[in-house]
Amino acid sequence: MTWLIVATIYWLGIHFLVAGPLRPAIAGRIGETGFAGLFSVLSAIGLAGLIFAWAAASYLELWPPGTLLGYAPLVLMPFALLFFVPSVTQKNPTSAGPPAAGSAPLPVFGITRITRHPMLWAFGLWALGHLLANGDLASLLFFGSFLVVSVNGMFSIDRKRRRSMGARYEAFVAQTSILPFAAAAGGRQTVSWREIGWWRPLAAVILYLAIIHVHGELFGMPAIPGLTMGG
Structure with missing residues (x-):
């Protein structure tokens, strides 16, 4: 558990400090490309540390498993995957990497009409579902x-893009929202299912079913509570 606490502090530290207030100084010395490489290495180390520490951590129950919370991943993962698939198959000004160059308006297309941070919503929903289902300290x-x-x-990327892109990103923010469908509900945007395409939701459904099928073998716990490993 001690190593997991250390790994958690490290993971939060590189995202809140290195990628936050320390970024300008570091990037000023080694450049944006150098910073991107350095942060990728630090993130890989942090991710590996979290996984190994979590796997080795002792079990300390916080709330009993087997309740309705055990079904949280089944409910949240379809939405997570519906955000995830478009986030990796459509260009997005909030994606990792250097800001889009030029002075042309940033495109609002596909999934960004629903939320400008689809990948972070995907990981957030994944994390929330599994946190609720497991119910232990680790x-x-x-x-x-x-x-x-x-x-x-979501807020950090918005701040950085505002600093680096100025009015271009402000115009993008004015047409989009962090909260899914908020821009459409506020009359600032129109959702286009044609831009998202039929195959992306289909791919998300197929991926969801595949995860359910292999979850027990890969992670030692069936995706559906109460289902035995054999069926």
């Missing part, structure tokens, strides 16, 4: 750290 630290980083990342 899972609270492990999944909670991903949840916190995902939520903070």
Whole structure:
């Protein structure tokens, strides 16, 4: 458990400090490309540390498993995957990497009409569902750290893009929203299912069913509570 606490602090530290207030100084010395490489290495180390520490951590129950909370991943993961698939198959000004160059308006297309942070919503929903379902301290630290980083990342990315892109990003923000469908509900945007395409939701459903099928073998626990490993 001690190593998991250390890994959690490290993971939060690199996202809140290195990628936050320390970023300008570090990037000023090694450049944006160098910073991106450095942060990728630090993140890989942090992710590996979290996984190994969580797997080895002792079990301390916080709330009893087997309740309705055990079904939280089954409910939340379809939505997570519906955000995830478009986030990796459509361009988005909030994606990792250097800001889009030029002076042309940033495109609002597909999933960004629903939310400008689809990937972070995907990871946040994944983390929340598994945090609720597991109900132990180690899972609270492990999944909670991903949840916190995902939520903070939405606001952090907006701040960084505003600084680097100015009015271009402000115009993008004015047409989009963090909260899914909020821009459409406020009359600032129109959702286009044609831009998202039929195959992306289908891919998300197929991926969801595949995860349910292999979850027990890969992670030692069936995706459906009460289902035995054999069926």
